[in-house]
Amino acid sequence: MLDKIGIAKRIAQEVKDGMYINLGIGIPTLVANYIPSNLHVVLQSENGLLGIGPFPTEDKVDPDLINAGKQTITMMPGSALFSSAESFAMIRGGHVDLTILGAMEVSEQGDIANWKVPGKMVKGMGGAMDLVASAKHIIVAMQHCSKDGASKVLKQCSLPITGIRCVKKIVSDLAVLDVLPEGGFRLVERAPGVSIEEIKNATEGKLVIEGEVKEMVI
């Protein structure tokens, strides 16, 4: 089973040289720490920056420089700053290669829910609806089941959705799953020490298992 850092490390393996990437809040933000140093990628922050750098040292903290999670950041050499309209023009226009975000639920059609629990929690969708509607490639970082053990990898989302038919890949604490174009989750890899049976039990949506399913190498 993977912890949050394990999920971030596994997602980092999906990153390719030259990509422009948007990282969501939470586990996705951690992915930046595990991208191999020989790859040159540019991280987009939807509040208006291409070229997110590491967190600043105490003396470099600048309140006018934050990421989409409102954390203080630095800029890489070669960064560009712009408005929110320009930022979403590049997102909507399909210029961002990879979007990594968290989810509360994903359906076997690739629908995602991550912004609202009716009557309980409303955070708002922020930029998530724009991102999922336009991204070329979307990877979701999530826990396979809720704290009470209910599957979050479903036939249909029960929560209000953020976008339809958009998720391509899920990296959970238990497995790597590809969302098939015809619907269903193809089991790609198992997390270390997790059996196929455990993944089957934790997946409410249709699970497709073809051939040998390798254990992840983190």
Next chain:
Amino acid sequence: MINKVVKDAEEAVRDIADNSVLMLGGFGLSGIPENCISAILKKGVKGLTCISNNAGVDDFGIGLLLKTRQVKKMISSYVGENAEFERQLLSGELEVELIPQGTLAERVRAGGAGIPAFFTPAGVGTEVAQGKETREFDGKLYLMERWLRADFSIVKAWRGDTAGNLVYKGTARNFNPMMAAAGKITIAEVEELVPLGELDPNNIHTPGIYVQRIFQGKEYEKRIEQRTVSKI
């Protein structure tokens, strides 16, 4: 030339009346018009509709105006960590329209640019699509979204000149440039107000045509929501 320079925030917001529609720049607490928010708080106007990506935090930014119940309606993309906003939303005390962030940015941009409606894929198949026209273009579905405009747009810039030209710093730019263009009256508060000719025309982010009032703000707190530092 018309004098755009006003003395302070109190003078800048003097004619904001009850039930006005306001746009307020900023993302989180970055690039928010701190001085004008304080002046609106002090003025006590009520029934405001505030268009702003966030609503500050409980005790800073627009959160201050929520606490005093001066806001009737918020149009935002993210409630986030504002407990009072979330409480008023869930209890129905506050009217809230949540909009995808890119749609919000573009609706404001469209307002300033004179484009009454546009199509975007964000929100297709979700609650956001309810009551909106959906149309297919080249095999993909899009929603029609309308422009947003305001009685007053209140923006914050790093530097500005007496003609109302503005330059923003870092990610504090965010919604400010589009909002500056979408207000009937646009108020700009700046950290440094400079004479004409001081700003490089090659690097103006908001041309002065959009700005009706400008003043140099004071005592910027620039509170940080998530101070995150590395040790090395």
